[in-house]
Amino acid sequence: MEKSGSEKEFGKALEAAWRLISYRPRSRRELADRLARKGFEPDLVEEVLAHLAGLGEVDDLAFSRLWVKSREATKPMGRFRLQCELREKEVSPQIIEEALAEYTPDKELELAKTAAQRRWLILEKLENDPYKRMQKLKKWLERRGFSPEVIIRVAEDLRTEGTTSDS
Numbered sequence: 001m002e003k004s005g006s007e008k009e010f011g012k013a014l015e016a017a018w019r020l021i022s023y024r025p026r027s028r029r030e031l032a033d034r035l036a037r038k039g040f041e042p043d044l045v046e047e048v049l050a051h052l053a054g055l056g057e058v059d060d061l062a063f064s065r066l067w068v069k070s071r072e073a074t075k076p077m078g079r080f081r082l083q084c085e086l087r088e089k090e091v092s093p094q095i096i097e098e099a100l101a102e103y104t105p106d107k108e109l110e111l112a113k114t115a116a117q118r119r120w121l122i123l124e125k126l127e128n129d130p131y132k133r134m135q136k137l138k139k140w141l142e143r144r145g146f147s148p149e150v151i152i153r154v155a156e157d158l159r160t161e162g163t164t165s166d167s
Contacts, residue, residue: 006044013040013048021052025063028053029090060091064099076111079103081145109153112146116154134158 013035020026020034028049035045052058064086071077071085079100086096119140120133127133134155141151 009040009044010047013038013044014051016040017048017052021057025066026058027063027086027089027091028058028060031058060095061098063089064091064095068099068103072111076115076144078112078141078145078147078150079108080147084145105150108146109150112141112144112150112154113157115144116141116158120158 016038017031017035020031026034031052032045032049035048036042040048049058056062067086067089068082071082082100082103083096086099087093091099116137119137123133123136127136137158138151138155141154142148146154
């Protein structure tokens with residue numbers, strides 16, 4: 001028995017969705033946009049997303065938590081930047097807040113310290129002037145989305161630990 005046209009299209013769209021999420025997890029909106037760009041009709045896209053959500057494969061909260069954990073492990077950044085990245089993925093503000101619930105100020109500070117210490121070692125090789133080195137480190141932390149309070153604490157800690165001289 002041959003499949004109907006709509007069943008074939010559903011299969012094609014589902015296969016495309018599986019391929020997309022096999023590369024990396026995606027937010028619901030990201031997946032919808034990618035399927036739409038591939039030419040699938042909006043109703044079909046919603047049907048595929050509902051099917052995948054039923055299987056637990058499309059879940060913005062799980063996606064957001066995974067995104068945060070991945071960033072913590074590979075590219076530590078501040079809460080602000082994480083919020084921006086998740087907003088770019090069109091995750092709802094409520095889900096973003098829930099995903100960042102465990103991202104406490106203490107945790108952010110600890111991540112910033114670890115990242116700053118690694119960056120400091122690189123900057124020592126590139127910049128002789130300790131003042132300029134510290135300014136570059138602060139700007140780097142700022143670009144990573146760490147709050148001004150965290151950046152100040154990290155700089156103070158680096159100074160008191162003796163990692164820097166005359167800065």
